[in-house]
Amino acid sequence: MPEYTPLPLVLAAEQFARLPGIGMKTAQRLAYHILTIPDEDVEEFANTLVAARRAVRCCAVCQNFTEKETCAVCSDNRRDGTVICVVEAPRDVSAIERAGGFEGAYHVLHGLLSPMDGTGPEHIRIKELMTRLSGEVGEVIMATNPTVEGEATASYISRLIKPMGVKVTRLAYGLPVGASLEFADDVTLVRALENRNVI
16 A cells, blocks of 8 residues: 555555455455444444354364354254265355255365465364264265365375275266356366266
């Protein structure tokens, strides 16, 4: 920001820029906006953030975000607890629930294995997942993103689970609905061919 910008405005912009997906220009716009709204709206905004941070915790079972001891999915006895879908973050649970069609349980890792970033198995919720598998779980679906870290995490967890006699599956990846073959990248085409279905 220019030198004539007041320091509190610069500091506010820097805080917004710490959020994922927010660049410095967007952070500056947000900081300027905060200064244009009434004090009570700013206080309500800040208080809501603080209250959310204090009230939300991890579910004792699946590690998803919740206000209670166990989340709504784990508390729902209509869900199939024999199938666990493993995801990287709580936002992934929201995405799958929004899509509909999955009636099983979840497990949130809160990260992925990444030796380059110093993230090992002890830094994510693998131990909590393993303790859940001693019961009646018959299938674990690895639904981590198809990145290097996501694939490495899925592979690592799969090697831990298979000796327990639990089936481990991976989400199928391929061409999105409505896509054109000529614009698909090589990896997507290879995955689409590998994951083809009988019609």
